[in-house]
Amino acid sequence: MTIRSLDELAGTTPTPTILVIGSGPAGLTLALDLAEAGLDVMVTESGAAEMTEAARQLDRGEVVGEPLRFNGNELGTEDVRMRVLGGASEHWTGMCRPLDPIDLRARPWRPGSGWPFSADELEPWYRRAEDTLELRSGAWDAAGWHAAGGSTPPFDSDVLLTAVHQFSPPVRFGTRHRDALAESARIDVVLDATATELVTAPDGRRVQEVVLRSRSGVEVVARPDGPVVVAVGGLETPRLLLASRRRAASGVANSSGLVGVGFMEHPHRWAGRAHVAAPDDLPLHRLAPPPGEAPPTLLWAGWSPSDATQEAEAIGNGSILLWFDGPREEAAAVPTAEAAAVAPLLGAVAGRPSTEAVITMRVEQLPIDTSQVRLSSEADELGVPRLVLDWHVDDGVDRAMRRLVELLARELGAAGIGRVELEPQGTPLEGWPREIGNHPMGTARMSADPSRGVVDADLRCHDVEDLYVLGSATFPTGGHANPTLTVVALAHRLAAHLVARSRG
Amino acid sequence: VTGGAADHPIGRRRFLALAAAAGFGAAVGCSGTGEGGADPGEEAAERDDALLAACAVLAAAVSTSAPDLTPLDDSVLARDDADGVRAAAAALRDAIAADFVAGATVDAGGWVLATTEARLVLAVAA
Numbered sequence: 001m002t003i004r005s006l007d008e009l010a011g012t013t014p015t016p017t018i019l020v021i022g023s024g025p026a027g028l029t030l031a032l033d034l035a036e037a038g039l040d041v042m043v044t045e046s047g048a049a050e051m052t053e054a055a056r057q058l059d060r061g062e063v064v065g066e067p068l069r070f071n072g073n074e075l076g077t078e079d080v081r082m083r084v085l086g087g088a089s090e091h092w093t094g095m096c097r098p099l100d101p102i103d104l105r106a107r108p109w110r111p112g113s114g115w116p117f118s119a120d121e122l123e124p125w126y127r128r129a130e131d132t133l134e135l136r137s138g139a140w141d142a143a144g145w146h147a148a149g150g151s152t153p154p155f156d157s158d159v160l161l162t163a164v165h166q167f168s169p170p171v172r173f174g175t176r177h178r179d180a181l182a183e184s185a186r187i188d189v190v191l192d193a194t195a196t197e198l199v200t201a202p203d204g205r206r207v208q209e210v211v212l213r214s215r216s217g218v219e220v221v222a223r224p225d226g227p228v229v230v231a232v233g234g235l236e237t238p239r240l241l242l243a244s245r246r247r248a249a250s251g252v253a254n255s256s257g258l259v260g261v262g263f264m265e266h267p268h269r270w271a272g273r274a275h276v277a278a279p280d281d282l283p284l285h286r287l288a289p290p291p292g293e294a295p296p297t298l299l300w301a302g303w304s305p306s307d308a309t310q311e312a313e314a315i316g317n318g319s320i321l322l323w324f325d326g327p328r329e330e331a332a333a334v335p336t337a338e339a340a341a342v343a344p345l346l347g348a349v350a351g352r353p354s355t356e357a358v359i360t361m362r363v364e365q366l367p368i369d370t371s372q373v374r375l376s377s378e379a380d381e382l383g384v385p386r387l388v389l390d391w392h393v394d395d396g397v398d399r400a401m402r403r404l405v406e407l408l409a410r411e412l413g414a415a416g417i418g419r420v421e422l423e424p425q426g427t428p429l430e431g432w433p434r435e436i437g438n439h440p441m442g443t444a445r446m447s448a449d450p451s452r453g454v455v456d457a458d459l460r461c462h463d464v465e466d467l468y469v470l471g472s473a474t475f476p477t478g479g480h481a482n483p484t485l486t487v488v489a490l491a492h493r494l495a496a497h498l499v500a501r502s503r504g
Numbered sequence: 505v506t507g508g509a510a511d512h513p514i515g516r517r518r519f520l521a522l523a524a525a526a527g528f529g530a531a532v533g534c535s536g537t538g539e540g541g542a543d544p545g546e547e548a549a550e551r552d553d554a555l556l557a558a559c560a561v562l563a564a565a566v567s568t569s570a571p572d573l574t575p576l577d578d579s580v581l582a583r584d585d586a587d588g589v590r591a592a593a594a595a596l597r598d599a600i601a602a603d604f605v606a607g608a609t610v611d612a613g614g615w616v617l618a619t620t621e622a623r624l625v626l627a628v629a630a
Contacts, residue, residue: 156605406609409616413604416597423614 003182006193006214014222016042021195022231024087026470026491028173033495035186046194047083055083058380065390069435086174094170096485098126102307103479109314112367113477116448116457125489133168136297140164145301155411160303163319167298196384198244198252207467213382229468234440237473238373239387253461262367264442264478267397271432272359272405276418315400316364319480322357361404362480366394367442398430439483444473458497563629565613566622575627
C-alpha cells in the first residue's frame with residue numbers, strides 16, 4: 001500500500017476493511033494501531049501532504065455567533081482547521097493536558113455534564129497517548145511539577161490545585177509518520193480525497209457508500225466492508241453528517257437532532273495582571289526539566305479550582321496561568337501611572353520586589369443548544385454545503401473566569417507573594433475580549449442515552465451500527481484541557497475496540 | 505515628604521518606617537548604596553513619594569468602593585522604635601494574610617486588596 005491521490009483511484013470502487021476519514025492525530029493514531037494489530041485500513045485525507053490554499057478554501061464558512069478571536073486576531077472558519085496529512089498537528093503548539101476526573105462526572109450544577117464512563121476508563125489510554133505524543137508520563141500535578149524541578153507556592157489545595165500543562169515536541173503526525181505510512185503493508189492513505197457524503201443503506205443502519213471527491217473533479221465511491229470512522233474534527237464532523245442527506249433530511253446519525261448542537265470551545269481571556277514577588281523562586285511558567293531528562297518536554301504550571309471549589313461556587317473547571325514573558329496584546333499594555341505607583345506599595349507589603357505577569361485563563365463552557373454548527377445555503381467547490389458556526393457561551397463562563405482570578409488574588413495575598421489587578425486600565429475583566437482555544441468540541445456528543453447523544457460510549461453512532469465518530473466532537477463536556485491528548489487516548493481506545501470487534 | 509504622626513492616624517513617617525521594616529528598602533536596592541551613581545537620599549525620597557502617591561490612589565478608590573471602611577488606627581504602631589516597627593510589620597502581614605484567607609478583600613480601583621491593607625492606605629492618605 002502507499003500514499004496516493006484520489007485521482008489515481010479514478011474508475012475504481014474501493015472496499016476498505018476499515019475506512020478512516022481524516023488523517024489528523026485521531027485518524028492516524030487509530031490507523032497505526034489497527035495496522036499494528038494486523039488490520040487493513042484506508043485513510044482518506046481531504047488535503048495533500050502539504051498545506052494548500054485550495055484545500056483551505058474548502059473550510060470557508062460563516063461565523064454568525066461570537067467572533068472567533070485567537071491571539072488577538074479575528075479568525076474565519078478556514079483559519080481554525082487544517083486539511084493536510086497530519087491535520088491540525090501540522091501546526092499545533094503541542095500543549096497537552098488530560099481531562100480531570102471531575103470533568104467526566106455528572107455534576108448537578110453543570111447541566112449536560114457526565115461522560116458515559118469515568119476517568120478510570122481513560123487512564124490506561126492516557127498513558128498510551130502520553131507515549132504517542134512524547135510526554136512525561138503522569139506529570140500533570142504538583143508532584144509532577146516538583147519532580148521536574150519546579151516549586152509551588154503555598155496555596156490552599158482545597159481552593160486551587162496545581163495544574164501542569166506539557167508541550168509535546170510537538171509530534172506532527174503527518175511529518176512524523178509519512179515514511180511509515182508509505183511503507184505500511186496495511187495502511188492505504190488517499191490524499192485529496194474529501195468525503196462529501198455518507199450514504200447509508202435504506203434502513204439507515206449501515207454505511208453503504210462513502211463519496212470521495214478530488215479538486216480535479218474525480219469522484220470515487222467507496223463501499224466499505226466494515227466500520228467507517230469519521231475523524232475530521234469538531235467542525236467538519238457535523239458538517240459531513242448533516243450534509244449526508246440522501247436518506248434523511250436531517251442527515252446521518254441524527255435522529256436525536258443533536259448533530260452540530262451544543263458546540264463548545266474553551267473560552268479564553270487574557271486579562272488582569274498579577275504582581276508576584278520573587279518569581280525566580282517560583283518558576284511558575286515554562287519549566288524545562290533538568291538536562292538529560294527524557295522526553296525533553298516543556299512544562300507550564302497553572303492552577304485549577306479544586307473539586308470542592310467548583311461545587312461550592314457552582315462553576316465549571318478552568319485554569320489560570322501567568323505569562324511572565326512580557327506584553328501580550330491589550331491586557332499587557334503599558335501600565336497606568338496608578339499601577340506603576342501601586343506596584344511598589346505591594347512590594348512593600350509583600351516584603352519583596354514584584355514582577356508583573358499577565359493573567360490568562362480558560363474555562364469550561366456548557367453544551368448549550370443555541371451554540372451550533374449548521375449548514376449554509378452556499379456550497380463549496382466540491383458541492384458540500386459550507387458550515388455556519390453560531391458559537392455562544394453560557395452565563396457561567398464570565399462568572400467562572402472572575403472567580404478564578406479572585407481566588408488567585410486570595411491565594412497570592414494569603415501566601416504573601418503577590419497581588420492581583422483585576423481591572424487594568426479601568427476595564428473590568430469581562431470587558432476584555434473572549435478568545436477561543438481552537439478546540440471545537442461537542443458537535444456529536446457521547447452519551448449512553450440515544451436521545452441525549454450521537455455516539456455511545458464506544459464512539460459508535462446510536463443510529464448507524466458501523467459508523468463511528470472519533471475526536472473532540474464526541475466530548476459531552478470539555479473541561480479546560482487542550483483536547484489533543486484526550487483525542488489520542490480515545491483513538492487508542494477505539495482501536496482496541498475495533499480490533500476486538502474484528503475478532504468477533 | 506514630611507508628614508508626621510500628629511497629622512494622621514498612622515503618620516507618614518511611621519508608615520514609611522513600616523514599609524522599610526517590611527523589606528521594601530532592601531527589596532528595591534534602596535539600602536543606601538544607590539545605583540548608577542544616583543544619590544541614595546534622592547532615591548529614597550523618590551521611593552517614599554511613590555509609596556505615598558500609591559496610597560493616595562488606592563485610598564481614593566477604596567473610599568468609593570468601600571465607603572464604610574475605617575482607617576487603621578494608631579494602635580498598629582504602638583512604638584516608634586525599630587523593634588516595635590518590626591513587630592507591627594509582622595502583625596500587619598499576618599492580618600493581611602488572614603484577610604485573604606477569609607476572603608475579606610476590597611476592590612481598590614481594580615486591585616484586590618486585603619481589608620487591612622485598604623484600611624492602612626486610608627490611614628496613610630487621610
